Amino acid sequence: MKTDLSEKFGVEYPIFGFTPSQHVAAAISRAGGMGVLGCVRFNEAEELDEVLEWMHENTDGKPFGVDVVMPAKIPTEGSKLDLDSMIPPEHRAFVERTLDDLGVPPLPDGGDRVNTGVLGWLHSVARSHVDVAMEHTRRYGQIKLIANALGSPPEDVIQTAHQNGVQVAALAGAKEHALSHVNAGVDIVIAQGYEGGGHTGEVTSMILWPELVDALGDRAPVLAAGGVGSGRQMAAAIALGAQGVWMGTYWLTAAEYDLGATGDGPSTVQQALLAATSRDTVRRRIYSGKPARLLKTKWTDAWDAAGAPEPLPMPLQNLLVGEAHARISLADDPGVVAMPAGQIVGRCNEIVPVEEMISGLVSEYSRAAARIAATLD
Amino acid sequence: MKTDLSEKFGVEYPIFGFTPSQHVAAAISRAGGMGVLGCVRFNEAEELDEVLEWMHENTDGKPFGVDVVMPAKIPTEGSKLDLDSMIPPEHRAFVERTLDDLGVPPLPDGGDRVNTGVLGWLHSVARSHVDVAMEHTRRYGQIKLIANALGSPPEDVIQTAHQNGVQVAALAGAKEHALSHVNAGVDIVIAQGYEGGGHTGEVTSMILWPELVDALGDRAPVLAAGGVGSGRQMAAAIALGAQGVWMGTYWLTAAEYDLGATGDGPSTVQQALLAATSRDTVRRRIYSGKPARLLKTKWTDAWDAAGAPEPLPMPLQNLLVGEAHARISLADDPGVVAMPAGQIVGRCNEIVPVEEMISGLVSEYSRAAARIAATLD
Structure with a gap:
C-alpha cells in the first residue's frame, strides 16, 4: 500500500x-x-534529547517525526508562579474537592511531579523541542516530519525545518485553518474530525477530509485523522482523497505502550481504554482550555455536574489540572482517568504489538479495496 | 456500481x-x-394515497420506498387538544416572543396550516401511512421498502410488510439500537452518524458504520447514512462495509425539490442551504424533542440564548413549534429557517437535477475506486 506521500x-x-x-x-x-x-510531556529539552537518541538507536535508520504543541495564539509566557496567580481559588477548591470525592490520594512525594505535561504547552518550551529535534536531524537525518498540534508554527520554525529537509505538518479541524496553514508554509495538513481524540472541531471526518482535500487541491496533501483504527477506515481515508492516515488513540493499547504502566498487564489507563465503547468519550475544555475529546470517566462527569466551574482558557486550565492529572495517574483507578481519546477507542479491545497492528491494518485495507473493486464488476 | 442489496x-x-x-x-x-x-408531513391518509398514486405514475415501474416515523416508545395518543394542554404557557410565550423578535409574521389565514407536519409523529398516524403504503404495494408492487426513522416498527407492521414482499429498514445511531432492530425482525439497518441531518446519536459515521457492520455480521446489511453527498463518501461507505448509502440532506437542493417553493429560482430554504457551510448546523432537541441536527439559523440561535426554555419531550416539542415552523416557512427569510440538515450541507452549493446528481455520484465513485486500486499497484 502506497501513496505519493508514503513514497x-x-x-x-x-x-x-x-x-x-x-x-x-x-x-x-x-x-x-x-x-x-x-x-x-517533556518539560526539559535534555529529556527529549535523550529520548530522541534512544529513538535513533531503535529505528534501524528508518524515518520518524516529532509532534510539538505550539498554539497559533501564543499563550502568556512567564514563570509558573506568574501563571499560577491567574487561577481563581474557586477553581482550585473545585479540583481539590473533586479529587477527594473520587478518592484520589495526594501525591506521595510532596508534589515534585506537579509540572508533568504542563510546560510543554508554553511556546518557549515547544520551541526548545523544535531546536532539539533539528539538532537531531542534522546529526542523524532521521527526523523527517515536524507536526504542530495547534495552529501553524511560526515562520522561522517552518524555514528552519525546510532547511533541514524536514516537512512541516499542522492539524486542522476546519477549512479556514487548513488554508491558513498552507499560506504560512505548512507542507501537510492533518485533517482531524470531531470524533478524534484530543483537540477537535465540530465537523466530522467524513465531511472534513474531502472538504480539506478539495480546498487545498495541489497545494498540500491531507492526512486523515480522527476515527481511524482499522484497514476499512484507512480505505475510507484514501477514498475520500487523503494521502494517508494519522492515528493516535489506536496506539494507546499497543503492547509497547508503557506510559503509566505499573507492572505486568495492561496499565490502569489501558484497562479504561479496553473497557470503553465508542460512546464513552466526551468533548470538553477541561483538559487544556480548548475543546478536546477525552475518555468519559468520573473525572469528566464531575466537570459536567451542576455547580462545576467553567474551564479556564489555555494554558491556565492545564496548569490548574496538571497536579490533578499526576495524582489521578498514580491512583490506579480505571474509573477515574484523565485521558484524551477518540471515538475509535471502541475498537481498542485488546493489547496487541505494533507490528501486528500494522500488518492487520494493511491486510484489512486490501480486503476493503477488493470489496470496492467488486462493486464495479 | 452494484452491491448485493442493490441487486x-x-x-x-x-x-x-x-x-x-x-x-x-x-x-x-x-x-x-x-x-x-x-x-x-402527511396528516391525512388520503393525501398520502394521492401522492403515492402520483409516484406510481411517474416512476416507470421502478421500485421505491416510504419512510414513516413510528417511535419505539409510543408517544401519548390523544387529540391535539389533550396534548396541547400539556404544553407549559411559558414555552408558548417564548415561541411567540421569539417569532416577533425575528420579524416572522403571523399566519395569514388564521392558522389552518397549524397542523402541518405535526400529527405524522403520532403512532396512529404513522400506522395509517403504513396501511396506505401496503394497499399501494398490493396494487402496483412498486413499494419495496418501508423505513422507520425512530426505533423498530411494531411486530405486526413488520409481518405485514414481509407478507407484501416489502423489506423493513430502521435507523440506528448506536450498536444497541441496531441489534434490537434486527431482533425485532428488521431487514436492513440504516446507520446514521452524528453528522447526519435530523435525529442522530453522538457516534460519527466513520466509527458507527463499521461498528454496526461488525455487530450485525450476516444478520442484516447496513446502509450508510450521515455525511454522504459525493462519490468519495459513497466509496468510503462501501470501504467501511456498508451495502449502500442513505442520503437525505443532499437532495434538498435538487432542482426537483419543490416544497416551500414560492416561484422561480431557489426557495427560501434552498437559499439558506446553498449558503451554509459544514459548520452551520447544530444538534438540538428543539425540532422534535429528540436530538436532531438542524441548519443553524437565528431560530436555533434563539433557543441557544440565555433564558430560553428547555425543549419539551416528543411529541410535545413538535406540537409546540408546529405553528412556528409554518409561520417561518411562509416568512421567506433565509436567515430564519427551521430545517433538519446534516453537515453535508456544506457540499450543497448548487441547484442540480437529480439525474445529474446521481450520474455525478456514480462517476466520482469510480474515480475514488481507481484511486484506491492505484495504492496497491
Missing part, C-alpha cells in the same frame, strides 16, 4: 502514528509506518 | 434517497437509485 517519506505504508511513547513510535517506524513522537 | 432491490445503484418531496423521490428511482418518500 516521498520513503516509508512502506502511509500510516502516521502519533504517540507520546518512544517505544510505540519506534515500533511504528520499524514496522513500515511513520512513528511521530508527541513532545508535550 | 436484491433490482436498482442500478445502491443509492437510497430519503426525501419528503415526491418529485425528488420519483426522480431518484427513475435515475437508477431508490427513492424513499418521507411521510411524516
